[in-house]
Amino acid sequence: MRRAETLRSAPAPSARTALDPRARLLTMLAFMLVVVSTPATHQAAFISYAGMVAWGSALAHIPLARTASRAALVLPFSTIAALGLPFAAGGRAVDFLGLRLSLRGLWVLAGVSERSFVCAAMLYVTIDSTGFEGTMSALRGLGVPGLLVDLTSLSWRYLHLLSEQAARLGKAAAARGFRPRWLPQASVVGRLAGNLFVRSYERAERVHGAMMLRGHGGALPPRPVPRIPARDLAISGTFAAAFAAARLLLG
Amino acid sequence: MHVPDGFVSPAINVATAAVSSGAIGIGLARARRAAAETSHMVPLLATTAAFVFAAQMLNFPIGGGTSGHFLGAAAAAALLGPWNACLVMTVVLVIQGLFFGDGGITALGTNIFNMGIVAGLGGFILMRPIRSLLPDGRGPWLASAAVAGWAGVVAASAACSLELAASGTAPLAVALPAMVGTHAVIGAGEALITAAVLAAVAASRPDILPAWARVEPRARTRGHARRKVAVLASSGLLLAATLALLAGPFASRRPDGLEKVAEETGFLGRAEALWRGAPFQDYSLGAVGGGAGSTGLAGLLGTAAVFTAGYFGIRLFQGRAGTDRAPR
Secondary structure (H helix, E strand, O other): OHHHHHHHOOOOOOOHHHOOHHHHHHHHHHHHHHHHOOOOOOHHHHHHHHHHHHHHHHHOOOOHHHHHHHHHHHHHHHHHHHOOHHHHOOOOEEEEOOEEEEHHHHHHHHHHHHHHHHHHHHHHHHHHHHHHHHHHHHHHHOOOOHHHHHHHHHHHHHHHHHHHHHHHHHHHHHHOOOOOOOHHHHHHHHHHHHHHHHHHHHHHHHHHHHHHHOOOOOOOOOOOOOOOOHHHHHHHHHHHHHHHHHHHHOO | OOOOOOOOOHHHHHHHHHHHHHHHHHHHHHHHHHHHOOOOHHHHHHHHHHHHHHHOOOEEEEEOOEEEEOOOHHHHHHHHOHHHHHHHHHHHHHHHHHHOOOOOOOOHHHHHHHHHHHHHHHHHHHHHHHHHHOOOOHHHHHHHHHHHHHHHHHHHHHHHHHHHHHOOOOOHHHHHHHHHHHHHHHHHHHHHHHHHHHHHHHHHOHHHOOHHHOOOOOOOOOOHHHHHHHHHHHHHHHHHHHHHHHHHHHOOOOOOHHHHHHHHHOOHHHHHHHOOOOOOHHHOOOOOOOOHHHHHHHHHHHHHHHHHHHHHHHHHHHHHHHHHOOOO
16 A cells, blocks of 8 residues: 555655756756666765765755655565575675675675665655656656656546545455455456446546547647756756766765 | 666666657557547546556455566557557556656666566567467457466566666576566466456447457458468467577476486486487587577577478378368
8 A cells, every 4th residue: 555655645845946847857867877877886976875865855855764764665676686696696705694695696786775775765855846747847848758748647637536446446345355365366356457447448538528528629739848947957967967976986 | 577776787778768769659659640530549548547557556365475466568458459558558657657666767668668568569469369369259358368468477577587687686597487487476367357357348348349359250261270370380489489498598407207217227328329419419509508598599499490390291291181182
């Protein structure tokens, strides 16, 4: 139910609204590109990345503890994906608590954990301070095809509705005594999902009807996109240069 | 299967993102054309993405106290077509990546490749030959969707582990069996749910099923039987070649039953003397050198050789049978 909980959290109030959302997204992307290209052995660089996330969090007036605890949710994936590495990667070995661990495997595990954690934390800082509408208009402004942005916005509108419907269907099945214990019972889940699809299809028909009534002509009208202010681009560029400098200097 | 940031190397990210962008471009162009023809394509794609997102919250047990969740790519492909399924999965993954921290931003292209293109488009491509092989009717149609659902999930997990291995994040010998093994079970749940979704739609709204999913007898053409054989033969060959290439290197290194007996009774030496000149001795290629690649290649070449021999053998007998039954 992690998703249902995050759904309810509204964008936090922000003092960084001064920076254009497009410049903000570009800054985040530059940060992520620098982080994912950093080798695991550059530990000083990773400490500086964590400091930048903390700074961004302070600028955006977002509690750092909340950002960190949400970002920590990516760590189970790295545990599952890479936990075998210290045992299987080979190469030089170190002894730890009576286990023989591969040094190379330990480095890879540390690298993927730190990279995914720092990137997720920066994502939350950026998105929480930008909000859904701001992010969508920024994507449109950055040249993402308009139809894709429209689809994402429309989907966001109905996603909460359908998620609640899905939760209700699950609750109703549980109330009727459905306690799935073995795999073949997945087909019952499939009936619920089929029910959900028919509902979503019928909603699309109703939405389309309503759009036609309001004079919709088949595609959403284009919206004017102002240029990114030069000041914001300069700030974004300065940040990107700082990230790259941290990556190169703190080897 | 959502890959976070920093797991896949930049080179793999760029390559998969390029393929994903191409598929999204095709999907968008087709959706634009469909929307222009007074269809409710835009809201339908949006609500279907919302449906896939919501349906992914429904968990099913896979045994051992753990649970898997529905992916929805094959179901979306069966209901809306392969290109629309790519768009739907893209929207789902963009929302999950940006607003729920499920899957990385730099890994978005990779995730769309695995769960949109491999699972959706790949599953759909598999669905058609299976359907053309099976008899008409509801059951076979649902079965083909179930196979597409299973194969889509398993292929996506294989693609994911290949990407992780190529990035040096996980050794292939660990990642591939672990990922494919888990997802072979999760895929069974996906297969059941995909079939159940289609069955539910066919039961309550058969009018919204696309033309290729309608359960109607198809017109039999003269070339139908011949095409059926060609499809059967080529899909069998593809399956065997994939198995030989991917599973061959993981085959047991221990002696098989006959070899064990031969070793114990001491005639293995004679057997080896007899077969010294065999081209793929011990399933590896001398010319390529040992190792997993060599074993896979030997398996592939062996499969091709057996297929060719079998094909011409059957053709030979077919020809004779044909002349026997010449019109009198």
